[in-house]
Amino acid sequence: MADSYPLFPIFPLISFVLVLVPLPWHLQAMNTGTCLFMIWTAIGCLNQAINSIVWHKSIVDRAPLWCDISTRLTVGIAVAIPAASLCINRRLYKIATCQTATITYAQKKRAALVDLSIGLGIPALQMILQFVVQGHRYDLFEDIGCLPTTVNTPAAYPLSFIWPNVICMVSAVYCILTLRAFMKRRAQFSQFLSSTTSLSVDRYFRLICLATTEIFLTVPISTYTLYLNITSKPIYHWVSWSDTHFDFYIIDVYPAKLWQSNSVFASILEVDRWSVVICAIIFFAFFGLAEEARKNYKAAYRFIARRLGLNPPSDTKKSLDTKFGLPLKNVSGANLPDFAHQKKDPLDSEKGYSSFSTFSQDTIDVSDYTETLYGSPLSAQAKFDIKFPRTPDSVRFSRMTV
Structure with a gap:
């Protein structure tokens, strides 16, 4: 088997971040x-990445304490x-x-505590119970790292x-019960999700797909491992x-040529350590590329x-139809030029002229441009409102130098 x-x-470290x-x-x-x-998937990716780096082309027991934690x-x-x-x-x-359709904060807190007892309690209990059938401290596999040992007894x-x-x-x-309940109560189900802020219909079905995919990944691997043990x-x-x-503190070491010589055993080792990376990539595909994720990336x-002193573009740009209250007709693919916003200079009123009332030769004639977009002539009052806005939030035009 190739190294x-x-x-x-590289892939576990990228998956850890994603x-x-x-x-x-x-x-x-x-x-x-x-x-x-x-969190558990990220820990698994980081654990496997560190092991593969430290014990690449090596079977030296250079980090016993780390191996105790890692196993x-x-x-x-x-x-x-x-x-x-x-x-x-x-x-x-x-x-x-x-x-x-209403869930109180106390109910959410209780549900979170139950989830924590399952998601943290079962792994902690498994770590304790496995120690009962742990034959010795750990094994070292070249290019893989340290792995736990379990004596193949009926108690295991x-x-x-x-x-x-x-x-x-x-x-x-x-x-299965979830899909069955959903088919029976579609209308009420949609009404309930619309009343919640943390879960949408799209996210609900992505969660179902994620959990189902994890089942289809875990069951074959664990079942085949169980079959091999028997x-x-x-x-x-x-x-x-x-x-x-x-003789609990003995540490068995396995060079790469030794464990790779057994193709079935080598395949199990590789599939086992790649499975957590696959879980991370699948999760990111479901939730890291969704609409809410893209919004958070932009934010x-x-x-x-x-923070770096840059001025990123805003997602919400005001168009002329919302700024001047005019109906937009037959506009396809036309984008108005962006203008920076500027507050009115108080010194201009003292000099007797407005910074919005004079134009340089290079200034765009907005009224003509808007007439072209709307496809029909504008009234004199509309042209006046566009050229001479009366609010500080108007678009900025260049001012003639006095």
């Missing part, structure tokens, strides 16, 4: 399950992303079966191996805690540009 370096550390881009507005909307999905994160993330997907499907089901299946499948099955049940490895009898954890760009 995927440097593609693998998946966190929509986090601020989802936090503001209190979408707890979606936020947990982003615990790997164990937790294996169920954390499915748990976050379960939170999303559960919330979608609650919305689809809600009988009232209920404590560790089957958790992703069970969570995905519950999540799939919620997904068929390709001997299942050892559970004797005791001391027997399972005998962030304008904020940064103003």
Whole structure:
């Protein structure tokens, strides 16, 4: 199998940034399950990227403390992303079966606490329970990094191996019930979503697609891994805690040539570490390119540009039809020139003339230009109003030098 370096550390690092881009507005909307999905996926991408960089062409145990943290994160993330997907499907089901269009702050807070207990509690519990069947500290794989170890005993299946499948099955049940409830209550469902500020119909269905895609990704991988554990490895009898954890602090190392020689095992390792990157890219495709995301990108760009002393263009430009109250007729593809806004100079009134009443030879005749756009002659009063605006918010024209 070919070495995927440097593609693998590059893609996880890019995915780490991309998946966190929509986090601020989802936090503001209190979408707890979606936020947990982003955070856990970002942690998984960063963890895999660091491992692939530190142990590229190396099997030296140069960071034992990091490996202890990394392996615990790997164990937790294996169920954390499915748990976050379960939170999303559960919330979608609650919305689809809600009988009232009003949700109080106390109800939102309670729902957020339940989501946190699922999205944080289950991974934390899995990290603890996996330690029961952890044979030794960790393994080091060249080009992969440090990975957790689990003794293949009957106790390992209920404590560790089957958790992703069970969570995905519950999540799939919620997904089916959500679609069933939606088909029954379409009109009431649309009315409920229109009364909420944090969720639109478009975002609702993108959440369904995200959670469903995660199920289709997780179930085949975890099921095949479970099948390999049952068929390709001997299942050892559970004797005791001391027997399972005998010589616990040993660290096994596997050079790339050794683990790559087994094509099935190498494929599982590669698919397992690329799966979290794929989850991040899929999430960004659903939410990082949506309409609300583009609005936030523009707002962030304008904020940064103003901090740097730049003057970014505004999205809301006043056209002549809104400025002068005239109906726009038969205008296609015509854009009026932009003029800067300027307040009236108080010194002009003292000199006896207005800064808007005199023009240089290079000034555009706005009345003629507007006549061409509207397709019909303007009245004398309209031409006068355009040439000689009476408000400080009028368009700016060049002033004759005295």
